[in-house]
Amino acid sequence: MKRLCLIYQPAVVEHSFGAGHPLLQERLPRYLAKLREDGLIDHAGIEVVDPPDAVGEDEILAVHDRSLLERIKELSARGGLLDGDTPVPVGTYERARLQAGGLLYGAKSIMEGQYDRAVQMLAFGGHHAMRRHQHITFGFCYFNQEAIVIKALQSQGYLQRALIMDCDCHHGNGIQDIFYADPSVLYISLHQDPRTLYPGWMGHADEVGEGAGRGYNVNVPLPPGTQTQSYMRVLEQIFPPLAREFAPQLILAIINGDTHFADPLTDMGIDLSCYSRIARLISEVSEEVCGGRLVVELGGGYDLGVAVNGSCKVTAELVGYEGYEVDDPYGIPGPEPAHITQRVEKLLEERKATLSRYWKVFRA
């Protein structure tokens, strides 16, 4: 069994976007309660930890423009809106620094060998937060905590290379923006085609990175309706070969419930069984390429049952808890239409052809 650090910070968990907002605060307490009810906390080598240290301004400014930091700080003092979708309730600035500090604690503990894995369910996101505020929406995110953590680990000498495997249904435009010219971070994102979903203006297949970072930004925009078999086929064909060649020292994965077919905000087609498969594959690859050092963020997912049950399934895989099952009232959607399967297959071949310009492993 793996030693898993489960980051749960009550001061962050209380963050609420307010009544009627799709990102539900109840996900977090329900996730922890279900893990306890199902016996995972007591029997599976999971330790629930409440790290008290927030990231500092310097760590935020290693990633973001000062104007964004000041804007969030100022809104947070009185309450306000970062954009129409992203309220900033009083105390957000402190909670955002604390949530990033929690993730950083988990990652450092792994690098120091105290735990094998770390997992954090997010009260609010990070991957849409771009370097600076450009008067575009932030998609329920404040600071890009994924980038803050990786930059902090690099500057403190914990690692040189990190791989981010983003399985959220939305493209992580903020992560792409921040690391676009940086070959020390390989960003791979499988997401619903941005022509059909937020953020829309980024996440296309031809965005491969720039300068020294060319080839280190890998977008796989999947057609709406892509189901488990096709999703896993793409993940299995793209992620492990790149991870082997890149040889990161840590993998940070984002695995969210919004790729499920029942999610009310998106149009992908995977079912609950896929969450176990995604987590198992990423765990196995982490064992192979970086000594099992894996940090997982859970969070998005706008159907409460999917967000909680899918996250519990992922957590069970991270510790290697055998035979864990959850109720699945959703079942599986009807068969994947042939035109979607064909489009995914074509996309996969095109992606491999493009990647072969930068990665030896795809030059057959």
Ligand SMILES: [Zn+2]
């Ligand atoms: Zn999402």
